[in-house]
Amino acid sequence: MALPEKKDHHRSEERFSFFSSETQNTISSPTWDGLFPSGNLDHIFQEKTKQRPDPSRPVWWFDVRDATEEDVSQVAQALSIHPLTAEDIVIHEPREKVEVFKNYYLISFQTLVDNPKEEAERPGFPHPAEIYILVFQYGVVTFSPSGCQHITRVRERIRKMHDPLILSSDWICYALIDDIVDCFEPYTRAVEQESEAIEDQVFIARIDDVKALIPSVDALRKKITHIIRCLHGKVDVLNGFVKRCQAPDRLPVFPDGELLMYLGDVQDHLITTLSTLGHIDEIIGRSQGNCLAQLSATNLRVSLTINSALSKVTVIATIFVPCHLVTGMWGMNVEVPGQNDDGLGWFFTIVGCFVAFMVVCMGVAAKFKLL
The missing domain is CATH 3.30.460.20 (CorA soluble domain-like)
Structure with a gap:
């Protein structure tokens, strides 16, 4: 040839x-x-026809x-x-x-x-x-x-x-x-170490650190999914290969004997690796849930603080609006009470009424814990 x-x-x-x-x-x-x-x-x-094995x-x-x-x-x-x-x-x-x-x-x-x-x-x-x-x-x-x-x-x-x-x-x-x-083993060890580091950081991290952890957790889960997807097909291939080698009507091209033990060892290693990756994925999923829970709790606390501040501002605005309305009405071209009298008696009277009104309203708001 x-x-x-x-x-x-x-x-x-x-x-x-x-x-x-x-x-x-x-x-x-x-x-x-x-x-x-x-x-x-x-x-x-010389492989075109199947011949009897020749060990030499x-x-x-x-x-x-x-x-x-x-x-x-x-x-x-x-x-x-x-x-x-x-x-x-x-x-x-x-x-x-x-x-x-x-x-x-x-x-x-x-x-x-x-x-x-x-x-x-x-x-x-x-x-x-x-x-x-x-x-x-x-x-x-x-x-x-x-x-x-x-x-x-x-x-x-x-x-x-x-x-x-x-x-x-x-x-x-x-x-x-x-x-x-075996070439998947270094990647498995790397994601395992990274998952342990993230799990330790979740419970001691500050809020700013937690925000930075979320992208890291997401990237790690993508790595794990990527590796698992590459390994899953190999399980089916090895299972089918071993079954064909063990079949009673096995074709001559397939191996037999001691080599099946070697293939069984590879199967065990593959299953162990997939089991480890599944366990790591569960840990990362739990860590991701904890991160999101911390962010949710923090956001809830911030929302409550903002709502409390806004409620106080609303009460204060409600107290001042009637006073502003009254002064606005008498600021127009209408006759103001006491405008023809000498002295500041009317002025201090009106201001005192406003102050008394505010004090009463704030007391009522404090009684009902609105301030």
Whole structure:
């Protein structure tokens, strides 16, 4: 099988890498030709028909980072990959799933990668990206996004294996799934620590601090929801994968035996992580409720203070309005009592009446606790 002709790519980074258990080395290159100078892949990719397992045969692993449509087409041609699989990889199908074909099975998972642009727009929010794992009898093909460290970590884990005989294409698939689930652990610990800090601050914060806490609580709940959404699909995928592996009419491409214990361990870890996130979400929800309750109580106290002040102002205005009305009426072009008399007797009499009226009204208001 000759290597398909490849056009030049604008990017020069080493996007293609190939690992073989025979040499325990990883070869990286920006082009196919750099990995396979001979141009013939038959001695490596003999996966078109299902054969009996050969323990002595080396296991290979081919990874393509940020695959283009042309890259996917070349791999599909070389390994007889189904057109539906190639289409999912090209369009970056986000749905996590397990699909089985004649000579391989596909696992599509979402992982978290560092994205500077996403981090600048929404700090603390990991960027989800799709990783596709195609598992053959003696090899694995992965299509990974840039910023993803799973490939490097799993290859380092293979290098440190105490028993190389354990290595198989199914084990590589398990190790990738395990590493993808593990990558959520730092984010889980981070939100847990942040939730504990917020819970401590809620009961000792002043009113101005409580107002500042509300956006922090809201942002943290968004982070938790984002992580839970990324993990929920993996539960269904792993459950379906394990059921297919345990089925009596299990297809030959699926793993069996001891590898199911490894997958069960990943399931337990995933369930534990989701349980922890659910507990953290409850704590944050309670803290958010306490913050809102404190704000409501403070607003109620302020409202009562304002109403009390306004009621006093209203009573005082009610007392002064009749006096203002009387002075206004006699300020017009009408005869004022005592205007023809000499002295200030009438003036002090009228002012005294006003003062007496005010004193009586204020006494009545004080008796009924209106002042």
